[in-house]
Amino acid sequence: MSQDDIIKKPETSTGPTRRQFLGAAGAAAGAAAIGGVATEAQAKRKRNPSRGGTVRFATRADSRGLDMHRNYYYYVSHPLAATSMGMMDLNLKMEPVPGIAVGHEVSNGNKTYTFNLRKGATYHNGEDVDAASIKWNLERILDPKVGHSFVRSAVKDVSKIDVVDKWTVRLHLNNPSAVLVPNLTYYPIQFMAPGSVDKADTHPVGCGPFKFKSWKKFDSTVMERFENWYETDDQGNALPYLDGLVGRPKKEDRVRLTALRTGEVDLIDNMSYADGATFEKEYGDKFNTWPVPQVGTGYIGFNWKNGPFSPKNPHGKLLRQAAAHAVNHEAVHQAVFNGVSSPAPAFYSDVSPWYMPEIKRRYEFDPDKARFLIKKAGAQGEPIILLSRDAYAYMHQTGEIVHAMLSEVGLNVKHEIHPYSVLKSKWRKGEFHLDSSANSYRPDPDAWYGRSVYSEAGSTKLRTGFKNERADKLILEAQNTLDKGKRHELYMEVENIVNEELPMLYTHYIPLIQAGVKKLKGYQPAFPGPYSTQRAGLRTAYMS
Amino acid sequence: MLVYTINRILQMIPVLFVLTVVTFSFVQLLPGDVIDTLIGDEEAEDPELRAFLMKEYGLDKPIYIQYGIWLGKALQGDFGKSLITRRPVGVELFESIPATVYLGLVGIGLSVIIALPLGSIAAVKRNSATDYTAQVTSLIGISIPEFWFAIMCVILFSLHLGWLPSSGYVSPFEDLGQSLYYLILPALAVGFRQAAYTTRLTRSSMLDEMNKEYVDTARSLGFSEPKVIYKYTLRNALIPTITISGLQLANLLGGTVVLETIFAWPGIGQAIYLAIIDHDYPLIQAGILVLGIIVVVVNLLVDLLYRVLNPRVALG
Numbered sequence: 001m002s003q004d005d006i007i008k009k010p011e012t013s014t015g016p017t018r019r020q021f022l023g024a025a026g027a028a029a030g031a032a033a034i035g036g037v038a039t040e041a042q043a044k045r046k047r048n049p050s051r052g053g054t055v056r057f058a059t060r061a062d063s064r065g066l067d068m069h070r071n072y073y074y075y076v077s078h079p080l081a082a083t084s085m086g087m088m089d090l091n092l093k094m095e096p097v098p099g100i101a102v103g104h105e106v107s108n109g110n111k112t113y114t115f116n117l118r119k120g121a122t123y124h125n126g127e128d129v130d131a132a133s134i135k136w137n138l139e140r141i142l143d144p145k146v147g148h149s150f151v152r153s154a155v156k157d158v159s160k161i162d163v164v165d166k167w168t169v170r171l172h173l174n175n176p177s178a179v180l181v182p183n184l185t186y187y188p189i190q191f192m193a194p195g196s197v198d199k200a201d202t203h204p205v206g207c208g209p210f211k212f213k214s215w216k217k218f219d220s221t222v223m224e225r226f227e228n229w230y231e232t233d234d235q236g237n238a239l240p241y242l243d244g245l246v247g248r249p250k251k252e253d254r255v256r257l258t259a260l261r262t263g264e265v266d267l268i269d270n271m272s273y274a275d276g277a278t279f280e281k282e283y284g285d286k287f288n289t290w291p292v293p294q295v296g297t298g299y300i301g302f303n304w305k306n307g308p309f310s311p312k313n314p315h316g317k318l319l320r321q322a323a324a325h326a327v328n329h330e331a332v333h334q335a336v337f338n339g340v341s342s343p344a345p346a347f348y349s350d351v352s353p354w355y356m357p358e359i360k361r362r363y364e365f366d367p368d369k370a371r372f373l374i375k376k377a378g379a380q381g382e383p384i385i386l387l388s389r390d391a392y393a394y395m396h397q398t399g400e401i402v403h404a405m406l407s408e409v410g411l412n413v414k415h416e417i418h419p420y421s422v423l424k425s426k427w428r429k430g431e432f433h434l435d436s437s438a439n440s441y442r443p444d445p446d447a448w449y450g451r452s453v454y455s456e457a458g459s460t461k462l463r464t465g466f467k468n469e470r471a472d473k474l475i476l477e478a479q480n481t482l483d484k485g486k487r488h489e490l491y492m493e494v495e496n497i498v499n500e501e502l503p504m505l506y507t508h509y510i511p512l513i514q515a516g517v518k519k520l521k522g523y524q525p526a527f528p529g530p531y532s533t534q535r536a537g538l539r540t541a542y543m544s
Numbered sequence: 545m546l547v548y549t550i551n552r553i554l555q556m557i558p559v560l561f562v563l564t565v566v567t568f569s570f571v572q573l574l575p576g577d578v579i580d581t582l583i584g585d586e587e588a589e590d591p592e593l594r595a596f597l598m599k600e601y602g603l604d605k606p607i608y609i610q611y612g613i614w615l616g617k618a619l620q621g622d623f624g625k626s627l628i629t630r631r632p633v634g635v636e637l638f639e640s641i642p643a644t645v646y647l648g649l650v651g652i653g654l655s656v657i658i659a660l661p662l663g664s665i666a667a668v669k670r671n672s673a674t675d676y677t678a679q680v681t682s683l684i685g686i687s688i689p690e691f692w693f694a695i696m697c698v699i700l701f702s703l704h705l706g707w708l709p710s711s712g713y714v715s716p717f718e719d720l721g722q723s724l725y726y727l728i729l730p731a732l733a734v735g736f737r738q739a740a741y742t743t744r745l746t747r748s749s750m751l752d753e754m755n756k757e758y759v760d761t762a763r764s765l766g767f768s769e770p771k772v773i774y775k776y777t778l779r780n781a782l783i784p785t786i787t788i789s790g791l792q793l794a795n796l797l798g799g800t801v802v803l804e805t806i807f808a809w810p811g812i813g814q815a816i817y818l819a820i821i822d823h824d825y826p827l828i829q830a831g832i833l834v835l836g837i838i839v840v841v842v843n844l845l846v847d848l849l850y851r852v853l854n855p856r857v858a859l860g
Contacts, residue, residue, distance in 0.1 A: 149584030
C-alpha cells in the first residue's frame, strides 16, 4: 500500500497525532503543533492577565489592497497578514501544522484531499469557519475575475470542492499532487468571511489572530485582538496576548530605524544590512535585535529565451559558465550584505528543512577562467542587459557589483534598474539577458522548483525560459511524492542540474533583521514571518 | 470682481481639458502596462487571461474611446475605482490630499511668517549686520537640499534632543495637538527653503519700491517711517512675493515625494508616484485633474489677492 493511499482517521479538534502529520506532505512538525492547538474546552478564551498592550510595527511595505483574494498579504511585511489564516498554519521551521484544518486524509492516488476543520473557529464577524465557507473562499480564489494569479496558483489544480458535512471539506484535483497541503497555508491562501464580501475592498473580515479596524494607505493599519481566536499558549491562555497591533509603513530603512530609536514605534522589520552589522553592539542596551537567517534567496537569472546566454547561441553555456566564474560571492557578501548574509550554493539555507548540505557551488570565483571561457566562446562584445528591481536595495546593489565584475572579465554589460511592472514587461518580451533578483518562500519546495525551474511553469517561461527534460521529470515526480526523504533526493538532483546548467546562479541567502524595544517581550521572529507562525512572532508578543 | 472670477473659472475648463488629454496620452507612453501589474508571474504570458483582463478593465478599446468613457464618467463625478486597491478613486484621493494640503498651507504660512519681516528688515537696514545675516541665511536655505535639511532636523530634534517625532501623521480632525506636534518638523523642512526664496524676493522688491517717488512723497508729507514702510512700501512690494508664494504653494500641493518619504507623510505625492509605477490609470487621471484644479484655483486666488493689496490693479 502506498503512503498516499493510507486513509487517515479524522482527527478531533485536539489536533492530529504525530503519525498522521508525518504522513502528510511536509508535516514533520505535528508534535510541535499538538500543544499549540486549543480544544473547545480550552476555548473559554482565558487571557493571561499580565500580558497585553499594543505594538506599533514599522514595516517596509504597505498592503496593496484589502481584498485578500485579489491581492496577497506578503508574510514578511504586510501588517494585514495578521488578520487571516489559511487551511494550515506554519511552525518555526516553516512546516505546515494544523490551522483551520486539524487533520486531513489523502486518497485516490493523491487526487482527493479531505480536510477536517476545527470546530468552533470563527471569522471576526462571528460566522463559522465551516466547510461551506472554505468552499466559497476557494471558489472565489479560483475565479480568474477575482483571484490574484499568485494566490490562484496555489490551488489551480483543484477541480471540484465538496462540502461533506459542516466541518469536513473535500478537494478533488485534476492531477495527483503531494503539495496541496503546504499550498493551503496562509501564504498565499487566506480565508475571509463570506458574509463580508461586499466590504472586501474596504473592511476585510478574516479569521486570524487580529481583527481589522482601519487602513490608511501609506499611514497605518490598525488591528485589534480577536478575542475568539483558537490558539493558546502552554498554560492554556488565549493567544494573541496583545490588545492591538498598529502597522506603520515607512518605506525607507533609516526612517524606520529612527522611528524606533525615538520611541515612535516598538518594532521594525528590514533593518538595512549596514545598520544591522553594528546596531546590536551600539544599542544593545536599549533595543533587541533579531536576525532571521533567511527569508529568501538572491540569484542572477540568465535569459534562455534569446541572447548570448541562451541555448540559441552555440556557446551560450560557455558564457553562462564564464559569468558564474566572474562573480565574487564573498565581495557581494561584504559589500551588499555587510557580512550579515551567507553565500548560497543551493536555494535553501541550513535553517530550512529542505537544506541540502551535499550541494556545492559548481563554478567558483575565477576571473581568469571566466576570461578564458569568454575567449573560447568567441564573444565579440555583444551588449548584455542586466536588470534589477528598484524596490529592494540588495537587488540593485548586487546588480551593480555583478555589473562591475562581468565588465572586469570583458563582457559588455549595461545595468538597468526598473520598477516591477516594467521589469515584467521586459521579461515577457525577452528584452534582457541577466536579471538580479530574489525569491522568498512558500512552505513547500515545489513553490520554487515547480514555479521557477519547471519549464512549463508560467514564472519560468516569463523569466529565464529554462528548459531541461530531466529537471522537469524530477520536479513532476516530486510533486506527486509524499515521502519527504524521497522528495529531498529528487530536489537535490534538480539542484545539481540548476548548478550545472545555470538557469540562474544563486548568490546569497537574504537575511531579515528586525529590532524592537526592550519592553516588547515574548516576540520570537521566525522564518515564516512575524504574523502567522504558530505560537511565535506577534502571536506570543506582549508589552511589559 | 465677480465677473472676473466667473470668467477665470470658465477659462479653467479648456485648461483642465487639455491637462486630462495630455495626462491620458502620457500614461499610455509609460513603459510596461497595467496588466503586468495586475497579473502574477505565473500567468503573465497567458494570452487568454491578458485578453480577459484587458476587456474587464476596458483597456481593449481604442485610446480615444477609453478617454471618452473616462471623461463622461468624470463629468458626472465618477472617477471610477483604483485598478489596484479597487477602492473608489475618491476615497484614495480623500485620504491623501488633505495631508498634502495641510502640510503645504502650514509650510507656506511658516515661510511667509519668516520671510516677510526678515526680507523687509533686511531692505530697510540695507548693508547692515541684519541685512547680511538675512542674506547669508537665505543663501544657505536656497543652497541646502531640502531632503538634507529634513534629515538634519530629524537628527537634531528627534534623535538628539528628543523634542519632536521623526515621522508620522495625525489628522488635525482627530487630535489637533498631536497633529501639530507631528507637523512641526515637516513644515519646518518645507517652510525653511521656501522662506529663503521669499526673503530674498521680499528684500529686492522692497528695495525697488523704496526707491520710488511715492515713498519720498510720503516721507515729505511727514508720515512716520513705520507707516511709510509697512503701510505703503511693503504693500506694493508684496505683489511679487504673493505671486511666488502662490506658485510655491501650488508646487507643494503637487506633492513632495522625497519629504513625504522621509517623514512617512501619507500625501498625494506618494499616492500618484505609486499609481504611475502601477499604471493605475483612474487614480493617475483623477489625481492629476484634482491637482490641476488646485493649481488653477490657487492662481486665481493669487490674482484676486493682487486686487485686495492694490485696488489700482485692473482685473480682466
